[in-house]
Amino acid sequence: MKKGIGKSHSKIILIGEHSVVYGYPAIAIPLKKIEIECVVEEAKTSFFYNKTDTLSVAVFTALRHLKKENAKIKYKVTSQIPPKRGMGSSAAVSIAAIRAVFDYFEENLDDELLEKLVHTAEIVAHKTPSGLDAKTCLSDKAIKFIKNKGFSYIDLNLDAYLVIADTGIYGNTGEAIQNVKNLGNKADISLKKLGELTDEITKILTKNIESKEEKVDKIGKIMTKANTELGNLNITIEKTDLFVKTAIENGASGAKISGGGLGGCVIALAKNLEIVEKIKDELLKCGAENIWVEKI
Known part of the structure; x- marks a missing residue:
């Protein structure tokens, strides 16, 4: 059976939570051993879009970009990342889901496009995401972030x-x-x-x-x-x-x-x-x- 697989990892903020909202810097660390995997497979019915569900939003965002909104697919997620703990669960779900959809349709997905699509999905889920979660869940290095100024990597x-x-x-x-x-x-x-x-x-x-x-x-x-x-x-x-x-x-x-x-x-x-x-x-x-x- 045709299958698409996408993975991502977790993140944690080392320092700067809350103050980052007010323009001060924050440092976030990728947690590479804490992973999430999404598997996309063929289904008998068209994909059902639920805009209140982060995973569904991410899958739909990828399908819309590929102009395959009516694709007959289903998806399953296996996650080691607990929700609502500040560990980037939402961003990681979006990354894994979008990667899985692109893998299923054998389409190329570079990091720039992936980040853009994740950000689009995160806006639906979180209204005004900073982008820090997505950036760190995509990174192998720690990231320093300042709102409206951007990111830099730290060893x-x-x-x-x-x-x-x-x-x-x-x-x-x-x-x-x-x-x-x-x-x-x-x-x-x-x-x-x-x-x-x-x-x-x-x-x-x-x-x-x-x-x-x-x-x-x-x-x-x-x-x-x-x-x-x-x-x-x-x-x-x-x-x-x-x-x-x-x-x-x-x-x-x-x-x-x-x-x-x-x-x-x-x-x-x-x-x-x-x-x-x-x-x-x-x-x-x-x-x-x-x-x-x-x-x-």
Whole structure:
């Protein structure tokens, strides 16, 4: 049977969530081991378009570009990326689906066209996507992003590990954004500080002055400071605070929430695998639903 296959990977924000909305920089990291696969096959009936479903929107976007809107196809997705955790689930689904449709029809798909089609699908799903999720889910390298200014790639090469712990609670980006808005001018100090902290991490990553161990220590401390500022913006919760505290008590160089907030994931930076195992064990005891480890 004819088959089209498309894949993509996850992403996580290292630093700069929320402040990025206000024009400050953010850094996102691709999570290459956390994948999603979409398979497109022949069907007996025409494709049914559901504009409230991200996957359906992505498939339709690809079909429309190929002028095959009435194609008789069905699709199936296998995903390791949990939804609503700030891990790029929506963008990754769109990438995998569009790749699968093009593969099914044996059409060429370069990265520029793919990014354009993903952005079109994401606008339907998210109204005003920054493009950061899609860019990072397409990338092998970390990305620095500034709204209305663009992207640049960063080589991490820290020989360290990022521990990503899922609280099991859906993040609520909409409510979190509203919490920041409700603070009015009071939010400005924390947003500016988050921008400064992101710039500090960028300098550490792009200058080869310190040893890798010193870099990890400094970046970890900055991550923890960023978490304090995110707390000041009213987007942390009791469980994420517990995860951050637990990770640091068990050897993490630093830890913070990642993504929209009010749930979602906590990330912790660890120098070696021994520390990783300690952090994992304790976070599982604290109720982590899932834990991933990415070498960075």
